[in-house]
Amino acid sequence: MSPLDKRVKLFFEETGHGEETIVFSHGLLFDHRMWHHQVAHFSSRYRCVAYDHRGQGKSELKPPFDMDTLYEDAAALIEQVSPGKPVHFVGLSMGGFVGMRLAARKPHLIKSLTLLDTSAEPEPNKFKYRVLSFIFKTMGPRPVSKRIVSILFGRSTLHDPSKRELVDQWRQTIEQYPASITAAVAGVIDRAGVLDEISSIRLPVQVLVGDEDVATVPTKSMKIHAHIPGSHLHQIARAGHSACLEQPQKVNMLLENFFNSLKGG
Numbered sequence: 001m002s003p004l005d006k007r008v009k010l011f012f013e014e015t016g017h018g019e020e021t022i023v024f025s026h027g028l029l030f031d032h033r034m035w036h037h038q039v040a041h042f043s044s045r046y047r048c049v050a051y052d053h054r055g056q057g058k059s060e061l062k063p064p065f066d067m068d069t070l071y072e073d074a075a076a077l078i079e080q081v082s083p084g085k086p087v088h089f090v091g092l093s094m095g096g097f098v099g100m101r102l103a104a105r106k107p108h109l110i111k112s113l114t115l116l117d118t119s120a121e122p123e124p125n126k127f128k129y130r131v132l133s134f135i136f137k138t139m140g141p142r143p144v145s146k147r148i149v150s151i152l153f154g155r156s157t158l159h160d161p162s163k164r165e166l167v168d169q170w171r172q173t174i175e176q177y178p179a180s181i182t183a184a185v186a187g188v189i190d191r192a193g194v195l196d197e198i199s200s201i202r203l204p205v206q207v208l209v210g211d212e213d214v215a216t217v218p219t220k221s222m223k224i225h226a227h228i229p230g231s232h233l234h235q236i237a238r239a240g241h242s243a244c245l246e247q248p249q250k251v252n253m254l255l256e257n258f259f260n261s262l263k264g265g
């Protein structure tokens with residue numbers, strides 16, 4: 001293997017059985033576990049594959065961490081787990097950055113694309129996120145974990161006592177991350193936009209966004225919807241940047257309806 005070889009060992013969990021495969025791609029600072037509600041719902045009828053991006057979760061820490069490399073990782077994974085048969089790709093935030101590149105550049109791998117809480121544009125909050133990343137890298141995660149959580153979850157979730165355990169679980173997970181996670185963060189902060197590419201997508205696409213998302217505000221999803229012909233847009237009430245965790249039943253229903261609409265097509 002040459003020093004420039006980008007191959008990486010990706011961790012993924014395969015659950016369930018079915019003629020069709022759903023690949024779940026998580027957001028920054030999460031891992032494959034953020035999809036546990038969706039996997040539990042669909043695994044009786046679909047083959048569900050949830051994976052960790054390089055440098056996160058249980059996947060290998062190996063540069064580079066730019067979005068084009070992560071897109072290549074995802075393409076290689078799909079070719080491995082579903083050779084010759086396109087998959088339903090479901091990506092949130094960072095996973096959405098990957099999904100849009102896949103659908104635009106390798107559409108033969110994708111049967112449908114669902115984008116949650118994501119953007120096709122460059123990061124508008126680079127300075128703020130670089131400051132948080134610098135503090136994380138030099139002082140550890142604890143000084144910034146609460147601030148990070150306030151970005152990842154909507155106000156309804158943050159103020160709902162019944163969801164305190166959910167928020168605390170992911171805050172504690174973030175507080176255990178090593179400084180190396182900031183390499184993955186840099187890949188997100190410095191990403192290029194793909195608005196010019198996604199207009200070429202001709203696959204079935206639905207775009208979902210929490211109405212309380214402050215990381216990729218709903219107008220970002222509206223712009224994606226406007227650029228992808230035939231796409232469908234849904235706002236999810238009382239959800240922030242992590243809709244699949246904050247409102248799992250609503251997300252499951254929208255995914256269910258979307259997949260059902262494609263049967264026989």
